[in-house]
């Protein structure tokens with residue numbers, strides 16, 4: 001696995017502190033810089049940011065880590081994180097979907113049950129895709145993909161009706177609701193504000209432990225104990241923040257079997273990261289290793 005990090009740095013900051021040729025200019029005010037995670041300039045930029053923050057200003061305005069895998073790493077992964085890329089709005093709550101906010105955690109907004117079918121502004125769902133997600137994390141699956149998942153006996157989710165704002169059924173879409181037993185996110189997973197600020201003060205963690213933090217910084221490690229063997233996997237802890245209709249969301253994972261099926265079906269459009277089960281090492285294996 002190869003990790004790269006993208007920074008967006010205001011051009012004024014970049015001109016003053018970074019090499020002139022580093023990165024590319026977006027418009028005339030922001031420099032986009034992509035570096036391998038282990039490049040010494042990453043630490044240099046992180047240190048600059050820390051100095052800037054002491055004066056109440058950030059050095060970069062955005063950072064994002066990308067992970068690049070070999071075919072073999074993907075083929076041998078024991079569990080994979082599914083990242084659905086086409087994102088659209090408005091979210092369900094602005095189209096007539098009702099949530100029971102009275103039942104939500106007052107700190108983080110977690111646990112508000114969806115009381116109605118998912119209502120959406122259906123023409124706003126990206127065209128010719130099989131998977132898409134609203135800015136609030138509601139996931140829709142095409143009828144074509146739903147049928148294939150059912151036919152292949154994929155387990156751990158329900159595919160519920162999606163409705164237009166008018167209440168009319170949207171035949172071409174279903175809502176993906178993962179129903180498998182949630183699994184715990186465990187160390188060495190890192191969650192925090194950004195790669196250089198793991199939120200030591202816990203400003204974005206729920207005191208009742210529903211929300212692990214603002215952003216996922218590393219691959220996910222999950223506790224396998226108690227997992228029910230489903231193809232669709234969800235995490236117990238949520239990641240994100242509660243802002244208006246946006247809510248922290250569970251992380252979505254899939255079995256190798258489901259991954260292969262999505263590839264075979266050419267399902268559009270998703271990205272994959274490798275995730276990891278952690279298991280207590282069986283004593284017999286330990287004994288074998290020691291002998």
Ligand SMILES: [Zn+2]
Nearest residue numbers: 105108206210
């Ligand atoms: Zn909470």
